[in-house]
Amino acid sequence: MIHVRKVVPYALLLTVATGIYMFSFAFGEIAPEGLSTFQTLLGIKAFLGLWLGIRGFNQVFLKIDPLVFKSHKFPFMLVIIIIILSQFMHI
Numbered sequence: 001m002i003h004v005r006k007v008v009p010y011a012l013l014l015t016v017a018t019g020i021y022m023f024s025f026a027f028g029e030i031a032p033e034g035l036s037t038f039q040t041l042l043g044i045k046a047f048l049g050l051w052l053g054i055r056g057f058n059q060v061f062l063k064i065d066p067l068v069f070k071s072h073k074f075p076f077m078l079v080i081i082i083i084i085l086s087q088f089m090h091i
Helices: 001-025 035-060 073-089
Strands: none
Touching: 001 035, 035 073
16 A cells, blocks of 8 residues: 555656647647537546646645545546546547
């Protein structure tokens, strides 16, 4: 467990950083008609992922406790929502 607690925060930061980098490639150009369903869902997922990344960075590295949603239930629900949105992106 000691090793997991040392590795996981850095792995999550790497995941968020690569997600930010890959977002620009996956999002594509916005058509004159507006955002596609894929782009809308990807934007929602990116927002939720960034929120989780900033929250985790503040907690682990800056030792700042969250001001709102102090339990782990809300971030877990966001992860579940991100997974569900991923399933809808393929429809």
